[in-house]
Amino acid sequence: MSDKPATEPEVKAVNAPIVTVASSAPVDADDSEPTSDYASTINTSFTQSITSSVTDYVFENGRRYHAYQEGKYTMPNDETEQDRLDLQHHVHMVLLGGALHVAPIKEVHNVLDCGTGTGIWSIMFAEDHPEAVVLGVDLSPIQPKWVTPNVKFEVDDLELPWTFPVNHFDFIYSKYLNNSIKSWSTYISQMYTHLKPGGYVEISELDMELKCNDSSYAGSKLEVYMENFTKGAHEAGLRFWGVEETTRILEEKGFLDIKRHTFYQPYGAWPKDKKQKYLGATVGAILESGFAAYGMALFTRTLGMTKDEAQKICDEAWTEVISKKVHAFQEVWILVARKPEDA
Numbered sequence: 001m002s003d004k005p006a007t008e009p010e011v012k013a014v015n016a017p018i019v020t021v022a023s024s025a026p027v028d029a030d031d032s033e034p035t036s037d038y039a040s041t042i043n044t045s046f047t048q049s050i051t052s053s054v055t056d057y058v059f060e061n062g063r064r065y066h067a068y069q070e071g072k073y074t075m076p077n078d079e080t081e082q083d084r085l086d087l088q089h090h091v092h093m094v095l096l097g098g099a100l101h102v103a104p105i106k107e108v109h110n111v112l113d114c115g116t117g118t119g120i121w122s123i124m125f126a127e128d129h130p131e132a133v134v135l136g137v138d139l140s141p142i143q144p145k146w147v148t149p150n151v152k153f154e155v156d157d158l159e160l161p162w163t164f165p166v167n168h169f170d171f172i173y174s175k176y177l178n179n180s181i182k183s184w185s186t187y188i189s190q191m192y193t194h195l196k197p198g199g200y201v202e203i204s205e206l207d208m209e210l211k212c213n214d215s216s217y218a219g220s221k222l223e224v225y226m227e228n229f230t231k232g233a234h235e236a237g238l239r240f241w242g243v244e245e246t247t248r249i250l251e252e253k254g255f256l257d258i259k260r261h262t263f264y265q266p267y268g269a270w271p272k273d274k275k276q277k278y279l280g281a282t283v284g285a286i287l288e289s290g291f292a293a294y295g296m297a298l299f300t301r302t303l304g305m306t307k308d309e310a311q312k313i314c315d316e317a318w319t320e321v322i323s324k325k326v327h328a329f330q331e332v333w334i335l336v337a338r339k340p341e342d343a
Contacts (some may be wrong), residue, residue: 025264026271026280027213029327070203080289085117087286092175092204094279095332100125101173101202102261103336108132108170112194114158117145121153125173126151135298136326143238147324162190167304169195175204179233181295184241185249194254197343200336201255207331210267216326222267225291225317243333255337261331270324280329284322291317 095138096102100121109132113122116136126134126148138152147153159181172191181187190202194296210217210226217223232239243260250258266280299310320326 009103021217024273024276025211025213026266026273026327026329028272028277029214029270029324030272030277032198037277047222049272076204080136081293082118084286084289084293086120087282088176089117089120089264090289091279091282092277092332094282095265096274100128100333101171103171103202105171105200110196111135112137112169114172114174115180116153119147121154121173121175123147123149125199146268158187158190162194164194166193167196170199172199172201174202176206178205178208179238180242181241182258184240184246187254192339192343195265195339196221197339198341199339201339202334202336203246203248204332204334205241205246206244207333210328210330211264214328216328217328220326220328221313221316221320222326222328225313228299228303228313229295232295232302236249236298236302246335250337254340254343256340257336257337257338259336261334261336263334264329265332267328267330268321268324268326270327283330284318287309287318287321291315 005213046091079200088279108129111129111134113119113125113133113134113136116122116138117140118248122136123144123263126132129148132150134151136151137156137158138153139157141153141155158177172195174191176262182343188201195201208226208230212218247258265283265298266276268284269277269281271277271280292311296307296310297313299313300303305313322327
């Protein structure tokens, strides 16, 4: 937790020119009534069935979890979680000014979406790139049963050895997998192996250490939640890889033109700025179920809490977020890297 003023967002590059794609950190707090607004404009037709599915599930504390590699991923996969994932996708696109990615890709034929979730990114990307075949991979078969002809979904564990062809994908996309990938060195190594020479990877992650420019976060219920979440994740063997570590791994594996893009999203509608207020309100809506999605399994399985004890911590954190009394925000970082043409 940082008490220092947030620096201006930055885009750092290794072996490449700097590109400015960033948003400002929220600064001023607005003490008016909490607000929340979200509208989806996605309209997709589906014409082809998914290629692989696993339909057995595990139920725990009133939530549904994946059965394939049971217990490996600590977040649920029920309809409530699917709605949260789609809303989270929307926030990410708002941060990017409506774009699906920041990688400077041009002609693509084979695309891999790692941890596809509901498949929303794969479907939208496939619509924008009808010349490409997009493969979405996830532990849970929660994607639509009918998709456009150039979209395929498979149930698989990305931490196992990849069986895709070598030098196959033009673009590999990975978003918000920090709480599920345990070995980023192996993960990125497999990306390199199966990416075409000249192809790009794009890795987006949330910094799990919240920031705040005043004293409102210290001693808050939100801080209590984050302390328990961090403790539970650590004891469960999860490690949240930072942007500097991930950059180093990309360099070690041989990637070039590594660019860093930094954005910020408020926790709640406390900023005065209109866009930041909208982002914060939408993040608040995400966190209504998101606190339990991230924390419930860790709190009960790892920390030994009862369901009621765990739910209370989640509820109190969310109540504080929508009250706008705590002025916390979260860094979202994106790394884009290219595989050498002569690899």
